[in-house]
Amino acid sequence: MHNYSRQHIQTHFDHAAPSYDEAAILQKTVAERIDERLDLTTVEAKVIVDLGAGTGLLTEKVMQRYPQAKIFAVDLSYKMLEVAKPRLQTPRFTGLGNTVNQLLAQCTLTKKLFTKNIAIPINADAFQLPFADGSVDMLVSNMMLQWCDDLDAVFSEIRRVLKPEGLIMFTSLGPDTLKELRQAWQTVDMEQEHVNTFIDMHDMGDALVRAGFGQPVMDVETFTLTYEKPIGVLKDLKAIGATNANQRRQTGLMGKQRFAAMLNAYEELRTPDDQKIPATYEVVHGHAWAGQEIFKGPNRDKSGHIEISLEDFSKQLKK
Ligand SMILES: C[S@@+](CC[C@H](N)C(=O)[O-])C[C@H]1O[C@@H](n2cnc3c(N)ncnc32)[C@H](O)[C@@H]1O
Numbered sequence: 001m002h003n004y005s006r007q008h009i010q011t012h013f014d015h016a017a018p019s020y021d022e023a024a025i026l027q028k029t030v031a032e033r034i035d036e037r038l039d040l041t042t043v044e045a046k047v048i049v050d051l052g053a054g055t056g057l058l059t060e061k062v063m064q065r066y067p068q069a070k071i072f073a074v075d076l077s078y079k080m081l082e083v084a085k086p087r088l089q090t091p092r093f094t095g096l097g098n099t100v101n102q103l104l105a106q107c108t109l110t111k112k113l114f115t116k117n118i119a120i121p122i123n124a125d126a127f128q129l130p131f132a133d134g135s136v137d138m139l140v141s142n143m144m145l146q147w148c149d150d151l152d153a154v155f156s157e158i159r160r161v162l163k164p165e166g167l168i169m170f171t172s173l174g175p176d177t178l179k180e181l182r183q184a185w186q187t188v189d190m191e192q193e194h195v196n197t198f199i200d201m202h203d204m205g206d207a208l209v210r211a212g213f214g215q216p217v218m219d220v221e222t223f224t225l226t227y228e229k230p231i232g233v234l235k236d237l238k239a240i241g242a243t244n245a246n247q248r249r250q251t252g253l254m255g256k257q258r259f260a261a262m263l264n265a266y267e268e269l270r271t272p273d274d275q276k277i278p279a280t281y282e283v284v285h286g287h288a289w290a291g292q293e294i295f296k297g298p299n300r301d302k303s304g305h306i307e308i309s310l311e312d313f314s315k316q317l318k319k
Contacts, residue, residue: 052144
């Protein structure tokens, strides 16, 4: 049973689709971070899935990095994928803006020049991926997994579609995310959770292992965005579709009064140096291999099997 309503998540991202790109400053930066990390991998990625691709910020980078690969941009929200379409059909020319890029996307010459460089949008749920077992070389995912409260289920599904030597590389959000907003809400209402709760990186690593992934590597990077007013934080969250996903929410007069009191409490948290309103984002980076044992490392054969003499084995046991 999921505590987060998938319907709610989908509706929010459908509404946020037109405003998403302008507000998704952090998501763009983190997509660049994933792209930098991909520089270090040697995976031969012929089939790639961008899970929770949204408007295609990361898909676009993956398309440029792996021009020969077959790339799928999967998202629960059809509207997010609609916004992504110009990005997925041709490479985007940075600095030219959406309108010019859309015109270029319709131009026959541009299409001909870059026929290979497309990604296929797929409107689907991460918990039920429309791919055959062992058919994907690499799955990337930027800032989507925090929406999946049943990590065991989603990681198992991802592992199912990955080839045995396939790679998952993702980012998600950790528990310190929006700590100021959470604190402001707690001063006015201790009973209800107004801010999404986020899973710790160690728990994410454990979930990867439970799902059968090998050699998970996790780390965190903290970003602090600053705003002139507390309402700016809420506006940005709404623009990117990231409002509270918990099902019980409060409306009515009481709700409005508490909201105003929360904004006042948030005012108290201005940064001492420049008096700005802070919003912390703890970005969790993770990657792991679909095979429990990856065939890298001493004495391993391609299946991950370790060849070791009985003598060496007993020496190791004695250490
Ligand atoms: C914060 S956005 C990130 C989008 C994109 N990866 C980026 O870097 O900008 C999260 C995306 O995950 C999608 N999403 C949430 N839950 C999902 C699920 N269960 N299956 C597929 N997509 C999902 C949302 O529709 C949304 O587009």
